[in-house]
Amino acid sequence: MTRSHRLTGAAMTLLTGIVLYGFFALKYPYHLHFQEQYQLFEGTWDYFRTVAAVPGGFADWLGRFFTQFCYYAPAGAAILAVLLCGVQWLTWAVCRRRTLVVYALSFLPVVPLAAFYCDESALMGGAVALALSLGAAALCTRISRNLPRSIVEAVLIPILYLACGPIAVVFVLIALIDALVRERLRAWPAAVVFPVLTVLCPLVANHLVAYPLARLATGVHYYRLHNFLPGMLWISAICAVLAVAFSYLPMKERPAKRQLFPGIGLFLAIAALGAVLVGRSADWNKEEWMRYDFMVRMNMWNRIMMQADRKNPDNPTTVSCLNLALAKTGRMEDHQFDYFQNGPDGLLPEFIRTFTGPVSTGEIYWHLGMVNTAQRFAFEAQEAIPDFQKSARCYQRLVETNIINGDLDVARKYLSTLENTLFYRRWARETRALLDAGKIFESRPELARAKDLRLKEHDFLFSDTEMDSMLGLLYVENPDNGMALQYLLSWCLLKKDLDRFVEVIQLLEAPQMPKSYQEALLLRWVLTHNDFEGIPAYLSPAYIQRISQFINDARADASEETMRRKYGDTYWFYYYYRYRTQPQ
Amino acid sequence: MKRLTRLVFAALALALAACTSGMRHAAPAGCRPPIYPDYTGVTIPTGIAPLDFALPGADRLEIRITAPDGTALRNRGKSCTRLPIRKWKALLERSVGDSLRVEVAGRIDGTWKSFDSFGIFVSPDPIDYGLNYRLIAPGYEIYSHMGIYERELGSFRQKGLLENTQFDGCVNCHAYNRGNPDAFSLHIRGDHGATLLQVNGEMAAYNTKTDSTLGFCVYPYWHPTGKYIAYSTNNTRQGFHVQPDKIIEVFDLDSDLQVYDVEHNQIITAPQIKRKGIWESFPAFSPDGRTLYFTAAREVQIPGELPQSQYNLLKVSFDPETGTIGQDVETVVDAVSMGKSLTFPKPSYDGKYLMFTLCDYGTFSIWHHESDLWLLDLETGKTRPMDEVNSPDTDSYHNWSSNSRWFVFSSRRDDGSYTRPYIAHFDANGVAGKPFMLPQRDPVHYYLKLYRSYNVPEFVTGPVPLDRIRAQRLIDAPERVPFGFRWSD
Numbered sequence A: 001m002t003r004s005h006r007l008t009g010a011a012m013t014l015l016t017g018i019v020l021y022g023f024f025a026l027k028y029p030y031h032l033h034f035q036e037q038y039q040l041f042e043g044t045w046d047y048f049r050t051v052a053a054v055p056g057g058f059a060d061w062l063g064r065f066f067t068q069f070c071y072y073a074p075a076g077a078a079i080l081a082v083l084l085c086g087v088q089w090l091t092w093a094v095c096r097r098r099t100l101v102v103y104a105l106s107f108l109p110v111v112p113l114a115a116f117y118c119d120e121s122a123l124m125g126g127a128v129a130l131a132l133s134l135g136a137a138a139l140c141t142r143i144s145r146n147l148p149r150s151i152v153e154a155v156l157i158p159i160l161y162l163a164c165g166p167i168a169v170v171f172v173l174i175a176l177i178d179a180l181v182r183e184r185l186r187a188w189p190a191a192v193v194f195p196v197l198t199v200l201c202p203l204v205a206n207h208l209v210a211y212p213l214a215r216l217a218t219g220v221h222y223y224r225l226h227n228f229l230p231g232m233l234w235i236s237a238i239c240a241v242l243a244v245a246f247s248y249l250p251m252k253e254r255p256a257k258r259q260l261f262p263g264i265g266l267f268l269a270i271a272a273l274g275a276v277l278v279g280r281s282a283d284w285n286k287e288e289w290m291r292y293d294f295m296v297r298m299n300m301w302n303r304i305m306m307q308a309d310r311k312n313p314d315n316p317t318t319v320s321c322l323n324l325a326l327a328k329t330g331r332m333e334d335h336q337f338d339y340f341q342n343g344p345d346g347l348l349p350e351f352i353r354t355f356t357g358p359v360s361t362g363e364i365y366w367h368l369g370m371v372n373t374a375q376r377f378a379f380e381a382q383e384a385i386p387d388f389q390k391s392a393r394c395y396q397r398l399v400e401t402n403i404i405n406g407d408l409d410v411a412r413k414y415l416s417t418l419e420n421t422l423f424y425r426r427w428a429r430e431t432r433a434l435l436d437a438g439k440i441f442e443s444r445p446e447l448a449r450a451k452d453l454r455l456k457e458h459d460f461l462f463s464d465t466e467m468d469s470m471l472g473l474l475y476v477e478n479p480d481n482g483m484a485l486q487y488l489l490s491w492c493l494l495k496k497d498l499d500r501f502v503e504v505i506q507l508l509e510a511p512q513m514p515k516s517y518q519e520a521l522l523l524r525w526v527l528t529h530n531d532f533e534g535i536p537a538y539l540s541p542a543y544i545q546r547i548s549q550f551i552n553d554a555r556a557d558a559s560e561e562t563m564r565r566k567y568g569d570t571y572w573f574y575y576y577y578r579y580r581t582q583p584q
Numbered sequence B: 001m002k003r004l005t006r007l008v009f010a011a012l013a014l015a016l017a018a019c020t021s022g023m024r025h026a027a028p029a030g031c032r033p034p035i036y037p038d039y040t041g042v043t044i045p046t047g048i049a050p051l052d053f054a055l056p057g058a059d060r061l062e063i064r065i066t067a068p069d070g071t072a073l074r075n076r077g078k079s080c081t082r083l084p085i086r087k088w089k090a091l092l093e094r095s096v097g098d099s100l101r102v103e104v105a106g107r108i109d110g111t112w113k114s115f116d117s118f119g120i121f122v123s124p125d126p127i128d129y130g131l132n133y134r135l136i137a138p139g140y141e142i143y144s145h146m147g148i149y150e151r152e153l154g155s156f157r158q159k160g161l162l163e164n165t166q167f168d169g170c171v172n173c174h175a176y177n178r179g180n181p182d183a184f185s186l187h188i189r190g191d192h193g194a195t196l197l198q199v200n201g202e203m204a205a206y207n208t209k210t211d212s213t214l215g216f217c218v219y220p221y222w223h224p225t226g227k228y229i230a231y232s233t234n235n236t237r238q239g240f241h242v243q244p245d246k247i248i249e250v251f252d253l254d255s256d257l258q259v260y261d262v263e264h265n266q267i268i269t270a271p272q273i274k275r276k277g278i279w280e281s282f283p284a285f286s287p288d289g290r291t292l293y294f295t296a297a298r299e300v301q302i303p304g305e306l307p308q309s310q311y312n313l314l315k316v317s318f319d320p321e322t323g324t325i326g327q328d329v330e331t332v333v334d335a336v337s338m339g340k341s342l343t344f345p346k347p348s349y350d351g352k353y354l355m356f357t358l359c360d361y362g363t364f365s366i367w368h369h370e371s372d373l374w375l376l377d378l379e380t381g382k383t384r385p386m387d388e389v390n391s392p393d394t395d396s397y398h399n400w401s402s403n404s405r406w407f408v409f410s411s412r413r414d415d416g417s418y419t420r421p422y423i424a425h426f427d428a429n430g431v432a433g434k435p436f437m438l439p440q441r442d443p444v445h446y447y448l449k450l451y452r453s454y455n456v457p458e459f460v461t462g463p464v465p466l467d468r469i470r471a472q473r474l475i476d477a478p479e480r481v482p483f484g485f486r487w488s489d
Helices: A003-027 A029-037 A045-052 A057-071 A073-094 A100-105 A110-116 A124-141 A146-208 A213-218 A231-248 A256-281 A284-297 A301-310 A316-328 A332-338 A357-368 A371-383 A392-404 A408-418 A425-437 A445-453 A464-477 A482-494 A498-505 A515-528 A541-555 A560-567 A571-577 B002-019 B085-094 B443-449 B468-476
Strands: B058-066 B072-077 B099-108 B111-114 B118-122 B130-136 B147-152 B158-163 B170-177 B180-189 B194-199 B202-207 B218-222 B228-240 B248-261 B266-269 B278-285 B291-298 B312-319 B330-333 B341-347 B353-359 B372-377 B383-385 B395-400 B406-411 B420-425 B453-460 B484-487
Touching (some): A003 A073, A003 A100, A003 A110, A003 A256, A029 A073, A057 A146, A110 A124, A284 A357, A316 A332, A316 A482, A332 A482, A357 A392, A392 A408, A408 B443, A498 A515, A541 A571, B072 B085, B147 B170, B228 B291, B248 B291, B291 B341, B353 B395
Antiparallel strands (some): B147 B158, B170 B180, B218 B228, B291 B312, B406 B420
């Protein structure tokens, strides 16, 4: 390539890196946080040995090492951008023909790879495995003598399979292409031995490690979910091989001047394809939910409400995060129905057997003072992680719940593992020091608070169907637990159980009448009386007037959209137009 | 040159000083060493792996183990001993029927301290080849990585027999016939649910649910002839406490007993072990195969009356020639009158004793901190708590060695959460020795880093010939051999 072509190529790589960084750091950062919170990377030999013992384990270990930096999304985005550009550069490094068109073609594997990492289950080990395989191929193509090269390649096949898993087939295919082009018919030993070794590797591994053959042949740790072929990763691997194969095709070399525009054109076409594919692969609903989950984790209550003001959350998990933020900032009673609500599941989502939902739901129970339930949700979420990894975030919560429960040995056990991590070590060491000094509750007010709020006198088995009783007991045992009362009242409102709501509101010594409660009481009055005569004085005339209008509009068969525009911030609108599980 | 020589000599002298035994110059601590695991005064078999231990707080450790004939084994370590297996075994062979004397010195805060020596009694009673157990996180409903593992007791070797990395599901309730590895029953739960039975090298996957029985087979116990397996069938639910001292509750909403006829592939049951209003569970055959022990409780309303759900030990006769279940059900231990609930009845294979667990209520004694092991003398009918092995925390699931001279049980005494296997000697007079924790090469590190509990530890007399790949194929395949059914005559 000419110097100008080299510069053009470098600019392409740089531009790709910047775009990838910008996308992951600015548009898609919560997926990176998500990745980080479902792993627990320990900087110990034991950890390395355990992870690397499975085919693909070394790449997986490196991937996990990089993933831990996603604790800071910009750092994770930078690593991902470098990794993806590294795949492009290594593809180029293997290519035989050194033209700008081939350079542009080397971006082809980056496209599906970028789309792959829009999926929250895609693990970084996949790209690392591809990069390692391409790197090994690049090194081998540097060996000019045929026999030594073939021997090195044959030795490397099982080693790469062990280190990178089945994606090492990229190395095998490139080695075969290289051998066939260089040696033609004399390459038959390689053409026989390499495929045989490639097939043998998973077959032998099947007898050595406890994984099914199908997973050993398609990858154990490229994707978080079992029994799911990471299609985009494999397409990327195929693209890398095709790009390399293209560079080996005997073609007439064009003059350098006439390569510039085709090269740039091809690059732009690939970039456009990438934009389309990434756009289609990005899941913005999940990104939004992950954003809420992250903000709950970091106690960013005001930011949650700012986000909700920009775009109303509309699934149970995000709505539950918003409701938690409203409760934590004392705005639930007045503003809960300013936002979209669709049933009690948006207050306390039901337990589901996944690794995602229970994490943020567990946060709600933690703030309510239901320590055992918070512990259960953290433990279960962690156990549900499909690739059997652990979660540093869950470990932190388990440390806290075990300290509150007095299980200090268990708390220290979790701390011992967190002390082996990069970003949680400091917290773990501080916590251990406070535990040893007996000052944990003085120094960690959130623990002292949870210990105070938890149930001490009553024992019962947690039940999704008796949430109101559990919240009631929390408040009865500890009248300072205002959040439990808010949740109880909100639970009644969201379930449209106005009788129970009226029962509960009497628990308040001096009834405060925030907006939602006034609206609920007014609605119950309307449902049980013919007029407003004798209505309690604490119900505002302004609300009485508004409910009258609401009734009139409803009787005039105003459309739901009209009603939403006029009364969308009221409990009445929720009561009649949302969470329609029963006939009104 | 002279200066260099002096320097070399000085360095050598320093190195020698560093290597000098700390034990010799240690100040007496005046107490027994607080070693982990606590192996002081335990009784061990000759076929056990080295009892490596650590001295918490010490950065250097020196020990000397002396056999009765004066042969000594010395070992040094930073934080933990690392006893050579061959020398350890030779020492044990020399000490059969007598005690080893263990001296421990440790450097604590820069000062060497020597502790009072303690004894380890080496029993002449042999122990079985190994242990089988399930390793699973002590969780709630969801399970991460888990499996059935085999540990050779004479070494530190552990191998996975079947793990859930191979298929989607959970493995549980593995049972052998008196430790015989050639015949086993193993339940798989989840989408690929099945019961794997291996008899005479033939393995098959069964559907144990029949139209005439409550559900799938649970809690297996082999008949000594190998021709039958007693199972319970339970409609089980889980609940989660809100109080700090209680975490998980597992309870039955209904349960019955049944006996599986291996030769005829038939479930046999009878009205007297399938009574309405009575929950029968945890079956176990007597060593002569003519009695079927089990637990039973009166039906209560769950969850309100869960604390009143208490089980007694009952028995019914069984005719192995015809597979007939006797008519008369007899109460053997009235735990309810003691305000307790009885679980896991396990008769010793010599037919003299029956060990069980007592807890306050229910069937999930493995999560009850008050659970203790109890012993029933089958000749006198007297029961007693096994104070020599019990701890303030959970001591529950137990199993006998094939010669009934050892038993293994799981205990949460270590940290209150993760169960660890303890092995205890059991002498001819029915007295147990002090139990010892399953030895590990670096026990502090191993148990600290192990986030899984030992579940259902079982002795095996040899390596289990389980073909992992074939088992996986059977589990993944949709075909299941259905169990037949017949009523007992």
